[in-house]
Every structure is written in C-alpha cells, then in structure tokens.
Amino acid sequence: METPQMTALTTANDWPDTTAIDDEARRVLRRLVEPGACLAVAEGMEKAVIVREGEDGNTIRTGTVDSIIAESMALRDWIACTASGRVLRYRITTAGRTALKTLLAASENEKARASSDEDADDRRGRPTVAESPLSMLARRRDRDGSRFLAPDMVRAGERLREEFEIASMGSVPEGGWEALLTASVPSDGSLRGAEGAQARLAAALADLGPGLGDIVLRVCCQLEGLESVEKRMGWAARSGKIVLRIALERLARHFERESVAGGGLIG
Structure with missing residues (x-):
C-alpha cells in the first residue's frame, strides 16, 4: 500500500x-x-x-x-x-520507540563514561520517555475552570526546552547547566547551532536568576518532577507549581522582548 x-x-x-x-x-x-x-x-x-x-x-x-x-x-x-x-x-x-530507548541508553552510557561523579545519574533523576512535567501541568485547571498555565507560559517553557536540547548537543558549560543562572553571556545573533542555543538559554536563565531560573531549568529542560525540585530547593510541599507559574510568566516576557528586538530564532 x-x-x-x-x-x-x-x-x-x-x-x-x-x-x-x-x-x-x-x-x-x-x-x-x-x-x-x-x-x-x-x-x-x-x-x-x-x-x-x-x-x-x-x-x-x-x-x-x-x-x-x-x-x-x-x-x-x-x-x-x-x-x-x-x-x-x-x-x-x-x-521509533525502540530506537529512542536505544539512543537514550547509548547517550546515558556515554555520559557515565565521561563523568567521574558517582551520583550524576541520581542528580539527573528524570524520566527518559515519559510525558514531560510541563505538559502534565498544562492540563490542570483552577477551581474556576481556567487554565493553571496560560498558553504563552506553556509555549515559553517548551521553547526553553528546545534551546536546552539543542545546546546539549554541544559541550556542557563549565560548572554545569546551573552555572548559566548567573552567567554573563554577550548577545550575539550570529551564533547558531548548539553554541547559539546555549547563549539564548543562558540569557533566559540569567534574566530569571536563581530560584525562578532553577525551577524552569529543572522542570522544563531536565524534566525533573515538582516534588523532587521542592525537596532539592528546600521549599514547602506543593509550592513548586506556584513558583513555576511565576517563572514561566517572567520567561514568556523575556522571549517576547527578544522577539521584539529581532532575536529568538531557533537553530
């Protein structure tokens, strides 16, 4: 056929x-x-x-x-x-699903060989092929029936994840991805590929700063669950979703400013 x-x-x-x-x-x-x-x-x-x-x-x-x-x-x-x-x-x-499992396993094995940190796998602590935390949260509604996350917030989180995934094809920044929260990265629209994605990722995370930047990096990019983030950050139970919503609102404004300035191109 x-x-x-x-x-x-x-x-x-x-x-x-x-x-x-x-x-x-x-x-x-x-x-x-x-x-x-x-x-x-x-x-x-x-x-x-x-x-x-x-x-x-x-x-x-x-x-x-x-x-x-x-x-x-x-x-x-x-x-x-x-x-x-x-x-x-x-x-x-x-x-395709079988190929994905094979590719993910090969990637994790390569990272394990390259890393000397014994608890690297524990730090990642994210699902490999499961639905992302952001997409699950995007379906939630408040008591009045309105969406917990506005569409522009979801788009901002998805865009940040895309930048992270492209950036991950290059080298991990010195100090790990968390170092981008306070990195000073010059704006250079000529950068493309993994280098350009890392620069845009750093600009977004630095704009949010520690706390807000931490939660979008861990939840949207590294696919870590909210409960795990709350424990890691020392926050009260069920507070993560509120912090994430504030962070995504700020992130959406960041990408809007970048688009107005002529930036924000993927790849």
Whole structure:
C-alpha cells in the first residue's frame, strides 16, 4: 500500500553522518513520544515542525527539525505518515520507540563514561520517555475552570526546552547547566547551532536568576518532577507549581522582548 512520502531533498554527498542523525533523532523522538505529538512537514520548507495537540484541539509548537533529518527518520521507519495533503503529519512508530530507548541508553552510557561523579545519574533523576512535567501541568485547571498555565507560559517553557536540547548537543558549560543562572553571556545573533542555543538559554536563565531560573531549568529542560525540585530547593510541599507559574510568566516576557528586538530564532 502506498503512503505519502517526503520529497527527496538531498544527494548522497549532502546526507548527514550517522552521529548527526542520531543526535537529532534522539531529541525529536523524545518529543514525538509525548501524547498528541506529531511532526508536520510542508513541501519546500527547510524545517519540519514538531507540534503537540492538546485535548482542547489547540496545538503548541514544541520544536523544529531540519527536513533532511525528518526524511532520514522516515526512511528508517521511525516515523510514519498519518495525514496527507499540503502538510504531511508523521507520528512515531513502534520501531521509533525502540530506537529512542536505544539512543537514550547509548547517550546515558556515554555520559557515565565521561563523568567521574558517582551520583550524576541520581542528580539527573528524570524520566527518559515519559510525558514531560510541563505538559502534565498544562492540563490542570483552577477551581474556576481556567487554565493553571496560560498558553504563552506553556509555549515559553517548551521553547526553553528546545534551546536546552539543542545546546546539549554541544559541550556542557563549565560548572554545569546551573552555572548559566548567573552567567554573563554577550548577545550575539550570529551564533547558531548548539553554541547559539546555549547563549539564548543562558540569557533566559540569567534574566530569571536563581530560584525562578532553577525551577524552569529543572522542570522544563531536565524534566525533573515538582516534588523532587521542592525537596532539592528546600521549599514547602506543593509550592513548586506556584513558583513555576511565576517563572514561566517572567520567561514568556523575556522571549517576547527578544522577539521584539529581532532575536529568538531557533537553530
């Protein structure tokens, strides 16, 4: 049975190496395994868009990926087209879920070999393929029925996670990711890739500062649960969600200012 296919975009000489494909695929598949997530590909566009469809029918963009990487993932049967038309929509397959587990395990093994800190795995303490804490909190409503997190707050948290995941493809900053909370990073719109993402991540976290920056880094980027963050930070039980909401409100304003100034481009 024929299914819609992506238009061939590359020649053999243009094709990325296996390491580059695996690094990007690990990031993208982690997004696609979340409930309601799919990869939207439009003909002629250089980048595909990862979106998550909410229960209310609204969609939130959670990431982007070069079309060449999306094409490679489709050829490997890690994603399959589920909706045709002007925009093709791809979802993760069983083979894709298996590949994700393999890629994540390989990544963790590599980090373990490179790290001399025995409790590094304990510090990470985050799920590998589970739904993110932010997406779970985004479904919550207050007693009056209104959303606990406004859509712009959710978008800001998802954007920060995308910057973190791209930045993670490069080197870990000296002092770890927490060092970015107080880092002084010059604004340079010419930076791209992992270096540019790390600069934008540092600017956002430094703007929030310790406390607010800590919680968005741990919850949105490192996928640590709120209860774990509360214990780590010494906060009262059930206070984390309130602090996170304040942090996301500030983060949304930060990204809005960056967009007005002409910044905020991903990749």
